[in-house]
Amino acid sequence: MTNIFLEGGDHAVSHVPVVDPGAADGVLGLLWLVIALPLLGAVVLLLGGPLTKGRIDRWGHLLGTALPIGSFVISVLMFVELLGREESERQVSQHLFTWFETRGLSVGMDLLYDPLAALFLLLITGVGSLIHVYSIGYMAHDPRRRRFFGYLNLFVAAMLTLILSANYLGLFLGWEGVGLASYLLIGFWQHKPSAAAAAKKAFVINRVGDIGLSLGIALMFVTFGTTDFAAISAVTGEVGEGTLTALGLLLLLGACGKSAQVPLQAWLLDAMEGPTPVSALIHAATMVTAGVYLVVRSNFIFELAPVAQTVVVVVATVTLLWGAILGCARDDIKKVLAGSTMSQIGYMMLGAGLGVAGYAFAIFHLLTHGFFKANMFLGAGSVMHGMDDDVDMRHYGALRSAMPVTFLTFAMGYLAIIGFPGFSGFWSKDKIIETALAENLVVGILAVLGAGITAFYMTRLMLLTYFTSKRWEKGVHPHESPKVMTVPLIVLAALSVLGGVMIAGDWIVEFLAPVVGEVEHHEPPLPALVITLIVVATVALGVAAAWFFVGRRDVPREAPQQVSFVTRAARADLYGDAINEGLVVGPGRHLVSGLTTMDNRGVDGAVEGGSSAVGGLAQVLRTVQNGFVRSYALSLLAGVLLVVLTLMVVNFA
């Protein structure tokens, strides 16, 4: 098999690190507590509410916020402890209990804490805690705030399980847990039919991906007899490439479902029906990046399956352009951000698909994206808070003076995502583009193009929201949000600006090396500085185009209908729903109705026809049983005749 994108793939085999954790001791022994705290919160808030007849409502949100903060504190302590260790001792595992055991398969509830998990832990608990704090203000007037915090805590616990599990089955448990929490939170306002439908859509599309993941786990069990990362990573070299390719593709299917990658991307934009903190936490910063985590965590499989890696790269490239194009056309501020999320996850996937050279940058971009996208989502929530929950950007305009804090923090996120030099997004995205260019020119150029489009739609969003003229609805009085909401914004803005320090001196690359391996940099076709300049120039071009098309003109309050085909396609999510409908739902429905007809007519007909035929035959035959003993004697005589005749034929013939 030749790898058209990764011509340097042959180097990988010797560099795949084996997962070989030591025992957790000291501060690291508190690992289980990281999951247990939010889980406790979820149990108390969800079960306690009905049991205490709502008395818990007054302080439930405070408990729900305090517990993730506790997890964050433990995560920081453990991170400090980890930094103090030798590089070889940075993988520890903790055996909690044996989940289940059968002959040939023993699955433990094991936790694995290594640099990769440590970074994720900080992101989830840190950003998660900030969003919890923000939610206190955002959900202040919602009568079901306690339940909301219960769901959020459930999500955090499931996400931490996903990240910390030392085997694929535990990962799957967390994977399904976050899927459940996502479903519950998208449909949190289930009185809105659109929210209920969106939740259902997200759940169903995620099931498609989950089938891939569960089949992958089953294949692992068949192939390796275990699902432990450690055991599998030790023996992947002994398995045929075909099996590993199948494994990689199945895992990728799972990742596509969870991370909204093409072709399972359709649910993410609809998922914006949920409350904005949910969009920020689950559908921007953490859950949707689980697919990237899965690919990076499974590096020992993907490194030996170049075809699967190639598919990852293709999917990622398509998705990053797809999401960016969606972002250009939508007027709903949250959906623009959702398209942007898809696009940015595409970048991460691209990094993960590039192999050892890109894993660290994928995680790096994942972290910075977690900061600035959460920041922008929360900023959008703040704007919606001030605009009476209106999400249409065409009804915004000139909000910078009305909401100065929101504007400034949002601007930090904006500069970060478009890759303004010095901001966090600049460093992370630039590294991925650089690596892509080094590995494959076409992919690299598309990635640069994606950066330009990103600049365009984000600038458009900024202009429509904070600049241009006022287009507010009557009776709307924009105001700055309360402190409890702005403080998290400020913290996240700071992180968006400063997130780039992680790359200083290649710190993150070396930190992650024990997990994902390390490799010599390929020389990009151009010097790094030139590439950076090209990217910055493309971004500037995108910003200028946005100003040219949007900022300079008057923005109509209603979206113009006389638009080009491209705009219409982008507004319709590039016909993603139509494709699903045409390729899957429609034929599926026809298949089912055909099968139903066949079942009703054919199978049931055969069964019922057979039974009625037997019944009819019996109706005729039963008249033989006429109750007359002499008739029976006559049939007896016939039998005797038969026997005698047979005997004679046999004897005399």
Place this chain on the structure above:
Amino acid sequence: MTEYIVLSAILFTIGCVGVLVRRNAIVVFMCVELMLNASNLALVTFAKQHGNLDGQIAAFFVMVVAAAEVVVGLAIIMTIFRTRRSASVDDASLLKY
């Protein structure tokens, strides 16, 4: 000795037809006895044919069994007659479809 066997076969056949055509249960029974007697004749004939008394023993046992059978059978006919006021085998035809 063939003529004895032929006679036995003829008597057996007549008994057989009698069972099929007569309706009075007692007469049917008599026809059954006729068939048993016909078989006895064959058995005795074969005893002479083979110079072996086992055939006569078998005929003897047939007689004993026939006696027992007649006792029970006639008692059954009596019971049926007592309840149905009829000795016709066609009247006892409730056990049917």
Place this chain on the structure above:
Amino acid sequence: MISFWVLAPVMVLAALGILFVRKAVHAALLLAVVMISLAVQYAALDAPFLFAVQIIVYTGAILMLFLFVLMLVGVDASDSVVETIKGQRALATIGGLLLGVLLVVGVAQASLGTATGLDEANADGNVQGLANVLFSTWVLAFEVTSALLITAALGAMVLAHRERTTPKESQADLAAKRMRDYAERGAHLGPLPSPGVFARTNAVDTAALLPDGTAAEASVSRVLAARGTVRTAPAEDVERIERQIGDPSHRPEGAGKAGATGDTTETGPESGEEQA
């Protein structure tokens, strides 16, 4: 062989007769003919013991049991000639003929060869020979037969036993019942009239005459009436007695009808009263 050729047609005819006679009693008698002839055949076949057993057990015991049951069931229970099951008679005839032909042809095909004869086996006497075999080779079957016979006897008793569901009526009850019947329905109160007439005959199968000259049907057994064997006094006897009495004017008005039926004997009114 003479006995065979004499008796064989008799047996076949008697057996065929069983098929065709309408009355069960006649069938039983024909069966007796077959069985006794069969006993003779046994004797001719060097089986004197079975000859005796056939006569004593079969003809004497079993067949008499048949007759006994026939009595209980009622001699009037004769078959109707109409076949109730469609096609049964034709099919039975065809099947029987086929079976007979097959058996006869089959037997004729087999060559039995020369008979060994029982002279050697019966050297010490047939009964002794049978006893030797029966109590050695067949002793187990013999013992089992005894169990079978006991079971059959018990079974017959159980089957024939009738559970009494009402208290047994005493003589007083019967008398009271008769009086009640008389009061309610006008049933005859006294004893049934005796059969026969003192003037001409006192046979049980001849009905007594009532004072008006009609026959008293209650005076003869119901069984005889059902069998159709009730006799009547001859008409000329009646006329002769009338002449002896000499005065026909003594006859009651309704007697003409009874005389016209021709099956009763006219007697004097005084004798009828005496009979009643």
